[in-house]
Amino acid sequence: MKFLSKDKYTRTLSDQIIAAEIQPDEGVWMSIRHMFRVNRAALLGLILIALIVLMAVFAPLITRYDPNEMDLMSMNEPPSAEHWFGTDDLGQDVFTRVVFGGRISLMIGFVPSLISLVLGTALGLMAGYMGRHVDNVIMRLADVVLAFPSLLLAMVVMYTLGSNILNMFIALSIINWAGTARVVRAQTLSLKEKEFVEAARSMGVSRWTIAFRHILPNCLPNLIVLFTLDIPAAIMWESSMSFLGVGDPNAASWGLMVSQGKDYAYMCPWLILAPGLAILFTVMAFNFLGDGLRDAIDPYMKT
Amino acid sequence: MSELLRAEHLVKEFPVKGGVVHAVSDVSFAIQEGETLGLVGESGCGKSTLGKLVLDLIPLTSGKVFFDGRDLSALRGEELRALRRGMQMIFQDPYASLDPRMSVGRIIMEPLNAHHIGASRAERADMVRVLMEQVGLRPEFYSRYPHQFSGGQRQRIGIARALALNPRLIICDEPVSALDVSIQAQILNLLSDLQRQRGLTYLFISHDLNVVRYLSDRVMVMSLGQLCETAPTEALYAAPRHPYTRFLLDAVPQPDPSRRNEERALLTGEVSSPVNPPSGCRFHLRCPFADERCAAEKPELKDLGDGRFCACHHPLGV
Numbered sequence: 001m002k003f004l005s006k007d008k009y010t011r012t013l014s015d016q017i018i019a020a021e022i023q024p025d026e027g028v029w030m031s032i033r034h035m036f037r038v039n040r041a042a043l044l045g046l047i048l049i050a051l052i053v054l055m056a057v058f059a060p061l062i063t064r065y066d067p068n069e070m071d072l073m074s075m076n077e078p079p080s081a082e083h084w085f086g087t088d089d090l091g092q093d094v095f096t097r098v099v100f101g102g103r104i105s106l107m108i109g110f111v112p113s114l115i116s117l118v119l120g121t122a123l124g125l126m127a128g129y130m131g132r133h134v135d136n137v138i139m140r141l142a143d144v145v146l147a148f149p150s151l152l153l154a155m156v157v158m159y160t161l162g163s164n165i166l167n168m169f170i171a172l173s174i175i176n177w178a179g180t181a182r183v184v185r186a187q188t189l190s191l192k193e194k195e196f197v198e199a200a201r202s203m204g205v206s207r208w209t210i211a212f213r214h215i216l217p218n219c220l221p222n223l224i225v226l227f228t229l230d231i232p233a234a235i236m237w238e239s240s241m242s243f244l245g246v247g248d249p250n251a252a253s254w255g256l257m258v259s260q261g262k263d264y265a266y267m268c269p270w271l272i273l274a275p276g277l278a279i280l281f282t283v284m285a286f287n288f289l290g291d292g293l294r295d296a297i298d299p300y301m302k303t
Numbered sequence: 304m305s306e307l308l309r310a311e312h313l314v315k316e317f318p319v320k321g322g323v324v325h326a327v328s329d330v331s332f333a334i335q336e337g338e339t340l341g342l343v344g345e346s347g348c349g350k351s352t353l354g355k356l357v358l359d360l361i362p363l364t365s366g367k368v369f370f371d372g373r374d375l376s377a378l379r380g381e382e383l384r385a386l387r388r389g390m391q392m393i394f395q396d397p398y399a400s401l402d403p404r405m406s407v408g409r410i411i412m413e414p415l416n417a418h419h420i421g422a423s424r425a426e427r428a429d430m431v432r433v434l435m436e437q438v439g440l441r442p443e444f445y446s447r448y449p450h451q452f453s454g455g456q457r458q459r460i461g462i463a464r465a466l467a468l469n470p471r472l473i474i475c476d477e478p479v480s481a482l483d484v485s486i487q488a489q490i491l492n493l494l495s496d497l498q499r500q501r502g503l504t505y506l507f508i509s510h511d512l513n514v515v516r517y518l519s520d521r522v523m524v525m526s527l528g529q530l531c532e533t534a535p536t537e538a539l540y541a542a543p544r545h546p547y548t549r550f551l552l553d554a555v556p557q558p559d560p561s562r563r564n565e566e567r568a569l570l571t572g573e574v575s576s577p578v579n580p581p582s583g584c585r586f587h588l589r590c591p592f593a594d595e596r597c598a599a600e601k602p603e604l605k606d607l608g609d610g611r612f613c614a615c616h617h618p619l620g621v
Contacts, residue, residue: 194399195399196399202391203413203417204414218403220404
């Protein structure tokens with residue numbers, strides 16, 4: 001007679017318990033907490049991001065140099081106990097510049113992502129919820145933006161408006177909002193057919209109350225994921241543009257440091273390695289976190 | 304008893320690729336204040352669509368709905384909203400019909416907010432707690448979320464929400480079909496208790512003939528978007544007049560083993576498509592009593608006396 005061994009039985013049982021643990025019914029926050037327990041990369045991303053943000057915020061406490069202070073007696077020095085990441089061609093301390101550059105690069109990550117999040121959400125919600133002409137106008141506009149190569153579009157904006165950090169925010173917001181709008185629109189379309197929305201309508205709840213109280217909160221988990229994935233993208237775009245020479249020449253971001261260091265790359269590789277690794281770690285940290293969040297939220301959103 | 308709701312010649316057609324779905328075709332009925340009108344029919348026959356048409360949740364293709372003697376289509380804006388406060392709905396799926404991101408208190412409070420009832424939030428919260436108690440939910444659950452409740456408890460939340468505006472008519476769209484049988488009875492008893500306490504009128508939509516029999520004073524049978532038969536409950540179950548009703552009743556599983564050998568008429572063949580419904584009587588392709596007249600001429604709902612109406616050229620037992 002064949003029967004399930006106890007071992008096998010408990011294993012099936014524990015499988016079921018695990019399956020029950022990540023049930024969509026548990027709610028999205030529970031499933032995110034669960035994800036951090038299981039997904040070490042996402043946890044690492046979260047910790048890295050916390051460290052990088054702390055580093056940027058407390059920059060003056062971390063280093064004893066001024067990022068713009070030139071020391072012409074020690075130019076292009078390799079890493080040492082005195083200058084951890086060496087010095088550049090103007091004798092500036094590279095470690096200090098990386099720490100302070102984090103302020104600029106993080107700002108460039110956050111601000112345009114926030115702008116495009118708000119703009120994309122508002123437009124996507126309007127398109128999906130109002131439909132018809134509003135939908136057509138907004139989504140065709142989004143198609144135009146998405147049809148352009150993003151980098152090219154952002155560079156055109158920078159050339160037209162001028163190279164400063166404010167215009168960098170504008171350029172990055174312009175290339176980013178359309179993706180958010182698409183996601184929010186799609187989700188709005190599916191949410192507005194849900195029975196709880198129908199229930200709200202049957203009770204006489206007004207259209208805009210439904211949009212803000214039912215549809216928007218149910219989009220929120222996805223918006224958090226989008227936001228965490230937009231940040232590294234914006235940092236990368238800015239770095240690319242600074243490297244190509246259309247960034248703000250006065251905002252010493254990591255991208256600009258790489259760009260300025262590239263002429264000395266063979267002799268002084270630390271000039272591009274330090275800011276390059278900073279970009280790499282930051283972008284990877286946000287991507288790990290965003291991917292983990294997406295995995296945690298996806299099964300929840302499928303139901 | 305006075306007439307609370309009257310529906311006249313309701314028609315709903317959905318355009319689809321390659322034709323038009325005749326979801327509801329020329330359906331008229333009335334509900335008296337305080338009664339429960341059951342609406343049965345097989346899946347896809349247009350029961351739920353009919354319920355939503357009455358509530359104006361989906362627009363009518365043609366026809367009129369009168370609530371308390373007033374034509375809903377003639378009203379606009381605030382007046383319509385005020386009148387519609389008197390009609391609420393209980394939904395089929397207690398999982399999908401509650402917003403997963405709202406607490407129970409907020410869900411039940413939503414209709415109160417929408418109609419600006421109660422002077423303050425605290426007063427509305429008190430009203431919500433009273434409602435929760437009335438439907439058998441502990442008021443301490445006020446700030447819990449729907450996923451923390453079982454199906455039956457969720458349906459109680461849906462009922463409390465429907466009661467919040469103190470409606471006169473509640474449309475119950477398959478309120479128990481998603482629940483376990485043991486829970487079904489609890490919810491049905493709750494519905495009938497509430498009806499007694501509050502003098503509610505129900506339009507009770509279900510595909511479960513036993514459930515409808517338990518609760519309804521009168522029953523309407525619907526098939527392919529049309530009414531087949533309307534009759535007082537016991538009369539309909541004892542002696543159906545429309546062949547379709549007969550087949551529906553015979554299809555109910557017989558729980559008594561000693562009666563399992565009784566002869567039962569069971570339908571064969573496919574349900575006809577609502578996209579291109581058959582001519583004449585829509586049931587004639589599957590009906591053993593059908594003749595040329597059934598294929599050619601659409602039967603009207605005829606008064607057979609004793610409150611019975613039947614749309615058939617050859618009603619049974621007449």
